[in-house]
Amino acid sequence: MPARIDHLVTSGTFSLDGGTWEVDNNVWIVGDDHEAIVIDAAHDADAVAEALGDRRLLAVVCTHAHDDHVNAAPALADRTGAPVLLHPDDRPLWDRTHPDRAPDGELADGQVLRVAGTELTVLHTPGHAPGAVCLHAPELNTVFTGDTLFQGGPGATGRSFSDFPTIVASIRDRLLTLDGDTVVRTGHGDATTIGAEAPHLEEWIARGH
Known part of the structure; x- marks a missing residue:
């Protein structure tokens, strides 16, 4: 029996480039009754x-190292003994939030994480952040996209460390190649599917940043 997906929403702030915004974040827990992984420990280690x-x-x-996605990661790791995993290209962002605490391990494109008999493959999808990753779990018919792909389009690229052509290429080459019925579970807001977003690729490119 494959793992199940549990979901909670936590609230806090996101700060970058001198601005701060109130945000609600999706936290995803993948596992069974015995073991689990947490995707994006946001805001509230106690709630997670x-x-x-x-x-x-x-x-x-960590799908990426913007502070709203990693601010509770060290506290959760410290109380559970679990390692914090991050793509190394996002260390500059991580260090802004946690200058005195490094991640415990690195994520790499193609790496496979296993939990409760289920495999999640790491897809490096830069653009929203240099080390942004998505996690594809075919057995769960799901891809966890962090802030790379949302219902309605790509994640934001208007701030430091982000790039619009890069995120579009990541979505085109790494995500829209997945089965159309794959559920997209995002870092904020509602879920969507690959099939619902794929027809809009050319619109995003034309719209630009």
Whole structure:
């Protein structure tokens, strides 16, 4: 039996380039009754720990290192003993939030994470951030996209460390090649599917940044 997906929403702020915004973040927990991984420990380590219950946490996986996605990661890791995993290209962003605490391990394109008998493949999808990744779980018919792809289009690229042509290329080459019925579970807001977003690629390119 494949792992299940649990979901909670946490609230806090996102700060970059001198601005701060109120945000609600999706936190995804993938696992079974015994073990799990957390994707994007945002804002509230206590709330995430409560959702985990007594399950063994195998890893805190960061889709990217904007502060709203990683601000609770060290606290959650410290209380559970689980490693924090981040793509190395996002260390400059991570270090702005946690200058005295490095991630515990690195994510790499093609790496496979296993939890509760289910495999999640790391897809490096830069653009929103240099080290942004998505996690594809075919058995769950799901891709966790962080802030790379949302319902309605690409993640924002108007701030430091981001680039619009890069994010469009990442979505085109790494995500829109997945099955159309693959559920896209995002870092903020509602889920969508690859099939719902794919027809709009040319519009995004024409719209530009």
